[in-house]
Amino acid sequence: MAVAKMKLVSVIGHMTSLDRVVQTCGDSGVFQPDDAMTFFSDTSGFTSVKEENPYSDPLARLEAAVSRLEGSLRATDLPAELEDKKLIAYVDRFAGEAGELAQQRSDYATQVESLDRDIEQFQHLKGLDIDLESILNCKTIKVRFGRLPRESFEKLRSYNDNPYVLFFPGASDNEYYWGVYFTPLDFAADVDRIFSSLYFERMRVPNAHGTPEEIVAHLEQERREAQDKLEAVRQRMAALWEREAPMCMQVYARLRQKNYYFSIRKYAARYNDKFILTGWIPRQEEKGFRTALDRIDGIEYSFERPDQDSHHVPPVTLRNFRLFKPFEFFVDMYGLPRYSEVDPTPFVAVTYIILFGIMFADVGQGLVVALIGWLLWRFKRMAVGRVLVPCGFSSAVFGCVFGSVFGFEHVLDPLYHALFGLEEKPIEVMQSSTTIMILGCSVAIGVVIIAISMMLNIYVCLRQKDYENGLFGPNGVAGLVFYLSVVLGLVCQLLLSLPVMNAAYILLLLVLPLLLMFLREPLGKLLARDPDWKPERMGEFIIQNFFELFEQLLSYLSNTMSFLRVAAFVLVHAGMMMAVFAIGGMFQTVGYTVAVIVGNALVMGMECVLVVIQIMRLEFYEMFSRYYNGDGKPFRPLALNPEKKP
Numbered sequence: 227m228a229v230a231k232m233k234l235v236s237v238i239g240h241m242t243s244l245d246r247v248v249q250t251c252g253d254s255g256v257f258q259p260d261d262a263m264t265f266f267s268d269t270s271g272f273t274s275v276k277e278e279n280p281y282s283d284p285l286a287r288l289e290a291a292v293s294r295l296e297g298s299l300r301a302t303d304l305p306a307e308l309e310d311k312k313l314i315a316y317v318d319r320f321a322g323e324a325g326e327l328a329q330q331r332s333d334y335a336t337q338v339e340s341l342d343r344d345i346e347q348f349q350h351l352k353g354l355d356i357d358l359e360s361i362l363n364c365k366t367i368k369v370r371f372g373r374l375p376r377e378s379f380e381k382l383r384s385y386n387d388n389p390y391v392l393f394f395p396g397a398s399d400n401e402y403y404w405g406v407y408f409t410p411l412d413f414a415a416d417v418d419r420i421f422s423s424l425y426f427e428r429m430r431v432p433n434a435h436g437t438p439e440e441i442v443a444h445l446e447q448e449r450r451e452a453q454d455k456l457e458a459v460r461q462r463m464a465a466l467w468e469r470e471a472p473m474c475m476q477v478y479a480r481l482r483q484k485n486y487y488f489s490i491r492k493y494a495a496r497y498n499d500k501f502i503l504t505g506w507i508p509r510q511e512e513k514g515f516r517t518a519l520d521r522i523d524g525i526e527y528s529f530e531r532p533d534q535d536s537h538h539v540p541p542v543t544l545r546n547f548r549l550f551k552p553f554e555f556f557v558d559m560y561g562l563p564r565y566s567e568v569d570p571t572p573f574v575a576v577t578y579i580i581l582f583g584i585m586f587a588d589v590g591q592g593l594v595v596a597l598i599g600w601l602l603w604r605f606k607r608m609a610v611g612r613v614l615v616p617c618g619f620s621s622a623v624f625g626c627v628f629g630s631v632f633g634f635e636h637v638l639d640p641l642y643h644a645l646f647g648l649e650e651k652p653i654e655v656m657q658s659s660t661t662i663m664i665l666g667c668s669v670a671i672g673v674v675i676i677a678i679s680m681m682l683n684i685y686v687c688l689r690q691k692d693y694e695n696g697l698f699g700p701n702g703v704a705g706l707v708f709y710l711s712v713v714l715g716l717v718c719q720l721l722l723s724l725p726v727m728n729a730a731y732i733l734l735l736l737v738l739p740l741l742l743m744f745l746r747e748p749l750g751k752l753l754a755r756d757p758d759w760k761p762e763r764m765g766e767f768i769i770q771n772f773f774e775l776f777e778q779l780l781s782y783l784s785n786t787m788s789f790l791r792v793a794a795f796v797l798v799h800a801g802m803m804m805a806v807f808a809i810g811g812m813f814q815t816v817g818y819t820v821a822v823i824v825g826n827a828l829v830m831g832m833e834c835v836l837v838v839i840q841i842m843r844l845e846f847y848e849m850f851s852r853y854y855n856g857d858g859k860p861f862r863p864l865a866l867n868p869e870k871k872p
Contacts, residue, residue, distance in 0.1 A: 561856025583620030592621025633803030672789025694750020
């Protein structure tokens with residue numbers, strides 16, 4: 227239920243043992259390598275083991291070849307060891323055959339597409355029973371094939387006095403006439419200009435022999451031949467993949483493994499004929515990792531705690547109870563904690579579940595949300611589904627408190643009578659007295675959550691020996707004392723009529739904490755025994771800290787009042803369901819039932835989304851901002867099959 231403890235692993239040995247060490251680290255699935263060169267202040271004599279990976283190119287070519295064959299690769303059980311030369315030779319042969327067939331397929335497909343375009347063009351000219359070749363070979367006449375918009379075709383009548391503006395249609399559709407016009411060579415420019423103004427679109431018909439109908443028949447024959455060749459190539463490609471797939475899978479598995487191992491080598495540092503490889507593993511994996519390293523002769527290794535090395539920040543992985551683990555989803559959205567921070571997941575889980583239940587309090591709707599969450603996780607593996615299940619049950623629990631079942635406010639009255647002897651439910655949300663109580667409770671919840679957030683910050687800061695923020699910061703001891711003192715004083719004075727706000731109370735619990743927060747920086751430096759603890763520019767120091775302190779005081783108020791949204795959603799839920807029943811009351815029995823069902827579905831969908839978003843806002847802005855940074859480095863161990871890593 228915290229950030230997993232890590233160990234820094236260092237392995238030293240002869241270069242001849244590097245491949246075995248790399249293989250052992252890679253096979254473990256729990257090793258995240260780190261650049262060994264960065265662990266030495268003096269790197270003279272050291273060189274990085276950064277060699278060109280001889281397996282990346284063959285692996286890429288193999289994957290590309292399989293893709294051309296429209297096959298799919300999957301890692302199989304590793305075959306018996308294959309020599310690198312045999313692996314490369316196989317990839318060269320297989321990729322060559324696949325590439326040649328793929329090129330043929332591309333050529334024939336291009337030919338078929340080109341013939342399709344030509345056929346489509348000449349289809350429009352089939353109404354012209356003329357030999358195109360003889361027309362195109364005329365020396366004194368220009369011929370233009372193409373299409374003319376229908377409205378432009380009608381406008382040709384205005385050119386009846388021009389004997390050279392003649393258009394002969396061959397076919398037509400709803401938008402165009404397809405055909406040809408002729409013009410003497412001497413008048414070609416003027417006629418072309420006229421047809422251009424009529425939006426004539428010219429069509430090129432090179433190498434045309436015979437009538438359009440004959441040309442179309444010839445092209446269709448060519449297309450059938452090209453299509454047959456294309457299908458034959460596709461069959462050859464399918465046959466090639468069927469024949470080579472078993473061996474291809476084995477070669478792929480071996481190349482993938484070798485490429486993966488080689489990618490780890492680049493993190494090692496070399497000194498003469500020795501190497502050093504460093505990386506991180508979870509502390510609970512140390513025993514198994516030691517056992518694996520013990521099988522390699524001629525190496526030395528060490529396991530160190532991260533705090534023994536102040537220059538490198540360990541990566542972070544979270545370990546939580548099953549109930550809390552789904553809520554790592556929200557932590558990941560914000561950012562992982564630093565290694566020295568606390569894992570906020572349990573706090574997020576508890577507060578999220580409680581706040582969701584209060585803001586979405588309804589027995590029936592809560593159970594439906596839980597069911598939907600279970601279905602989303604069971605069949606879609608959506609992370610949000612695992613969050614909705616406990617939240618839905620929390621809604622059902624708080625729904626019992628408020629007495630709401632699908633918006634029906636008095637269904638549970640017999641239960642209250644049987645268990646507690648009450649005539650009806652004790653909490654009527656829409657009553658004015660109850661509304662005030664709900665508003666007060668929401669603020670109280672906010673005070674408790676904010677106070678716990680401050681305590682978490684104090685714990686983290688003191689553990690990191692950050693006494694400046696832990697003791698004197700606005701979210702440290704001084705800030706916590708001031709905040710709780712203000713709340714307690716207001717409650718006693720205004721609600722309980724207890725005059726606690728005397729001079730001593732104000733001086734010790736309000737003024738003194740404010741003064742400590744104001745002098746946070748110099749006091750922190752004094753505790754750290756910094757000789758330069760005095761501010762360099764006193765005036766600038768006073769002005770800057772005054773406004774920072776004032777901003778913090780406003781944040782105390784705004785953050786606390788933000789929790790009024792908890793009460794707002796309780797009231798909104800009751801109000802929306804009242805509206806649903808009011809609309810349902812306008813119909814008869816069947817219409818009433820349909821209106822209530824549809825209304826519940828709409829309210830549940832809309833309110834659930836809004837509640838999820840609003841609680842995330844409370845978590846991120848009112849809580850995380852006080853004790854959490856979220857800039858940790860994730861633990862990403864190298865693994866040949868990441869889905870199988872622990």
